[in-house]
Amino acid sequence: MRLPSGLQKIAAKSAEIVRPIRRDIHTHPEVGYKEKRTSALITEFLKELGLEVRTGIARTGVVGVLRSGRKGPTIALRADMDALPIQEETGLAHASVNDGVMHACGHDGHTAILLGTANALVQMKKHLVGNVIFMFQPAEEGGAGGKRMCEEGCLDDPKADLVFALHCRPQEPLGHIGLKAGIGSSQSDMFKMTVLGRDCHGSRPDMGTDPIVIAARVVDGLQSIVSREVAPFDIAVITVGTFHGGTASNQIPDKVELSGTVRTFNPEVREKVKKAMRRVLTNTTKAHGASYKMRFYDGYPPVINDPGAVELIRQVGEKLLGKDSIQTYEYPSMGAEDYAYYLHRIPGAMFQLGLAAKDCDDPHKLHANRFDFNDDALQYGIAMMAGVVFAGQQYKAGKGSRK
Ligand SMILES: [Zn+2]
Numbered sequence: 001m002r003l004p005s006g007l008q009k010i011a012a013k014s015a016e017i018v019r020p021i022r023r024d025i026h027t028h029p030e031v032g033y034k035e036k037r038t039s040a041l042i043t044e045f046l047k048e049l050g051l052e053v054r055t056g057i058a059r060t061g062v063v064g065v066l067r068s069g070r071k072g073p074t075i076a077l078r079a080d081m082d083a084l085p086i087q088e089e090t091g092l093a094h095a096s097v098n099d100g101v102m103h104a105c106g107h108d109g110h111t112a113i114l115l116g117t118a119n120a121l122v123q124m125k126k127h128l129v130g131n132v133i134f135m136f137q138p139a140e141e142g143g144a145g146g147k148r149m150c151e152e153g154c155l156d157d158p159k160a161d162l163v164f165a166l167h168c169r170p171q172e173p174l175g176h177i178g179l180k181a182g183i184g185s186s187q188s189d190m191f192k193m194t195v196l197g198r199d200c201h202g203s204r205p206d207m208g209t210d211p212i213v214i215a216a217r218v219v220d221g222l223q224s225i226v227s228r229e230v231a232p233f234d235i236a237v238i239t240v241g242t243f244h245g246g247t248a249s250n251q252i253p254d255k256v257e258l259s260g261t262v263r264t265f266n267p268e269v270r271e272k273v274k275k276a277m278r279r280v281l282t283n284t285t286k287a288h289g290a291s292y293k294m295r296f297y298d299g300y301p302p303v304i305n306d307p308g309a310v311e312l313i314r315q316v317g318e319k320l321l322g323k324d325s326i327q328t329y330e331y332p333s334m335g336a337e338d339y340a341y342y343l344h345r346i347p348g349a350m351f352q353l354g355l356a357a358k359d360c361d362d363p364h365k366l367h368a369n370r371f372d373f374n375d376d377a378l379q380y381g382i383a384m385m386a387g388v389v390f391a392g393q394q395y396k397a398g399k400g401s402r403k
């Protein structure tokens, strides 16, 4: 595998160009499918680079295409643009000016890295063959923007052969990357349950059916599913995240609403858990004379990283960052990632990009209201993404690419 000799320098220079852009995006965060300002900014940047640009994909998504003019494979790179409905508490000069909206998952960094990568690859165009597709998707945080991007053809013109993405990891050291072949993230599903009782005065529980007590037993019952019904070598998580019932201290309410998340890796375990949850809810409410409502919402499927693509990233990482900077994860992340939808179409892999500065031993985590992307990681992200494009093209050309 050969990488252009000036790649790291060009990546570092590109990082300086996109550093203020990253902060600008951070200051003006937008939630899923509302990334209007962000996508306008991306569009302008890509157009100035001379790329072919398509807008309005998956509503606010942007796709840029760099054609080398030479025959060869097409490598697609993906970034997500959306922010979260979280009130920022960083107190930084570039903190969010949009009330209750914040880039707490580093998607501002991902977007800046992909812009920087486009800038770097345009400068190294003479070393490229085939094409590069730069995909900026909306709504990763629950809106399945990646699914819609794929459905609306982001990988189809030109036809992509491999797709890569990264996600920042605040707890990993700066200049390090993390890899996981095979299953990289969990199947993430959501549920809502309502325990329906009968309201009455708090002093006369015998005159009603108390949904608070019954819902508490439901929560307790759900907790034995993973410990008693899922095999010890399988992985599952059931978390009840909300529990709402009642408005007065001396009243028994008529219902309690619960919601939560289920994480699994294996479709059979997933089905088993879903069935058991319904059984616990049905029988617990029945035992106490209450009734229920329940709904499951299917979430993102697991990310399945192609082992060949992971190996490519490893080789690029060893060249650019050094062997000691590559971490191989033993376990997948319990998080969810809609990058999974791209991998349903073509092979590829996601890697994790470390953000933690040396002197920082307890960094703010993703989705925390004091998290901020570390701009010093931009150059590593850009170098890796650009390197992976060259490596991917050589790998795919060796295997015979789609024309
Ligand atoms: Zn997130």
Ligand SMILES: [Zn+2]
Binding pocket: 105, 106, 107, 140, 167
């Ligand atoms: Zn994220």
